[in-house]
Amino acid sequence: MKQQKLLQSGKVKSVYRTDTPGQLIIEFRDDITAFDGGKKDVLADKGRFNAEVSAFFFEYLEKYGVKTHFVKMLDEKRMVVRDLQMIPLEVIVRNFAAGSLVRNYPFKEGTKLNPPIVVIDYKDDSRHDPMLNDEIIGALGLATPAELKKIKKIALEVNSHLVRFLAELDITLVDFKLEFGRGGKTIYVGDEISMDSMRLWDKTTGESLDKDVYRFDKGDVIATYNRVSRRICT
Ligand SMILES: Nc1ncnc2c1ncn2[C@@H]1O[C@H](COP(=O)(O)OP(=O)(O)OP(=O)(O)O)[C@@H](O)[C@H]1O
Ligand SMILES: [Mg+2]
Missing domain, CATH: 3.30.200.20 (Phosphorylase Kinase; domain 1)
Structure with a gap:
């Protein structure tokens, strides 16, 4: 190729x-x-x-x-x-309250969200990725109601699989972001699923194992990414 x-x-x-x-x-x-x-x-x-x-x-x-x-x-x-026709949505699944959810709403950091919450933001940095709802998504023509239903279903399925897998490694999946795209009539998960797009906490020590280490200068970013990727991929 x-x-x-x-x-x-x-x-x-x-x-x-x-x-x-x-x-x-x-x-x-x-x-x-x-x-x-x-x-x-x-x-x-x-x-x-x-x-x-x-x-x-x-x-x-x-x-x-x-x-x-x-x-x-x-x-x-x-x-x-x-090659997908990307849908400009950031589809976030949250299992525990953290990040913007704690900044913007009266959640205490680390509160378990049961059932998990799906939040969909508009992927537009110039507008600081504002949160959408189904009606705004429809009015902007970003996705059809059927596509939106499918996207939320896939996001929750991905969440179950990732939560289960990471729990085996003693890692808590706090939240993560997915991007979706169309390939013909099919909706695919696109972009990435990485330490940049997931929020991961060590179950035992509580330490951050993701981009929060970079955001908030919590330690050696590369050493963390290296250790987490070894834990996940081996
Ligand atoms: N399968 C795919 N087909 C086409 N585009 C994709 C696919 N997967 C991801 N992308 C797009 O590729 C780009 C990846 O680059 P990156 O994550 O660095 O961009 P970004 O900074 O998040 O956003 P922006 O799209 O605003 O540049 C994103 O725009 C993403 O939507
Ligand atoms: Mg990106």
Whole structure:
């Protein structure tokens, strides 16, 4: 497979056309950003840890019948994926209160949310990803009611699989974000499932095992990403 024209360079990943119709290459760069890009750095090896964990989870979910964009890895940082028409939603599943939920609502950090909460934000950094509801999503024409129902169902399925898998490793899945896209009439999970998109707490020590280490200067980001990816992928 040949990598062709750069289609899009996001904050942390680059998307390339390929010589295979319907397939793209996503390169996980070593960039890391937080607070809508307000904080940014380049950390050696960060890209490959996120690529490895994403590939691991996409393959894991496929085994349970979840449709993802994952095709294969080309090398440590480059993933071949199905070319999707991305839906500009950030679909967040929360099992425990943390992050913006605690900042914006009277939840105490760490409160268990039973059943889990699905929150959908509009993927638009210039507007700071405002929270949507079904009516706004419909009025903006972002997704049909049937697509939205499907997206929420898949998000909760992914949550059950990830919660169960991570619990075995003594890791709490606090929350995570998914992006979805259309491939023909089918909805696929796209983008990434990594330490940048999940909030993970060590069950025993309570320590952060994800991008919060970077956001809030809690320690050595790369050492954490390295340890977590070893724990998940081996
Ligand atoms: N299978 C796919 N097909 C097409 N585009 C995809 C696919 N998976 C992810 N993308 C898109 O690729 C980009 C990944 O880059 P990155 O995560 O760095 O971007 P971002 O900073 O989150 O956002 P932005 O889209 O605003 O640039 C995102 O725009 C994402 O929606
Ligand atoms: Mg992104």
